[in-house]
Amino acid sequence: MSDCIFCKIAAGEIPSTKVYEDDTVLAFLDLDPQAPQHILLIPKTHIQSAADITAANSAVVAHIFEVAAKIAAEKGFSDGFRVVTNCGEQAGQSVKHLHFHLLAGRDFTWPPG
Numbered sequence: 532m533s534d535c536i537f538c539k540i541a542a543g544e545i546p547s548t549k550v551y552e553d554d555t556v557l558a559f560l561d562l563d564p565q566a567p568q569h570i571l572l573i574p575k576t577h578i579q580s581a582a583d584i585t586a587a588n589s590a591v592v593a594h595i596f597e598v599a600a601k602i603a604a605e606k607g608f609s610d611g612f613r614v615v616t617n618c619g620e621q622a623g624q625s626v627k628h629l630h631f632h633l634l635a636g637r638d639f640t641w642p643p644g
């Protein structure tokens with residue numbers, strides 16, 4: 532998607548502070564952190580949201596969760612973190628490229644706001 536900022540970040544056309552990268556997944560720091568640790572995990576291919584995950588593209592989603600666990604272990608917050616994806620306008624999705632927020636370093640309330 533030529534006008535998608537996360538596709539541009541995945542392609543290196545917009546700079547980001549990378550935390551992890553492989554052929555299919557990129558993790559980078561959120562520009563506007565909501566916790567002491569706030570990392571975004573994205574598939575490099577464009578998937579609009581969690582509503583568009585199918586049997587054909589879900590392997591990368593499983594891989595994203597493996598990467599999240601690896602990052603949590605490396606950064607020392609395996610015992611307390613949250614993974615969130617906002618899907619659609621009502622849930623507050625502002626970037627229409629599937630992404631998972633990996634948040635840690637503070638207490639989190641439940642239910643979320």
Ligand code: 5GP
Nearest residue numbers: 536547559560561562563617623624625626
């Ligand atoms: P959403 O609101 O869609 O769930 O999350 C989008 C996230 O992307 C927000 O937390 C926002 O701070 C982050 N974000 C938006 N544009 C950029 C950008 O250009 N670079 C980085 N690193 N984060 C971004």
Ligand code: ZN
Nearest residue numbers: 535538577628
């Ligand atoms: Zn995209």
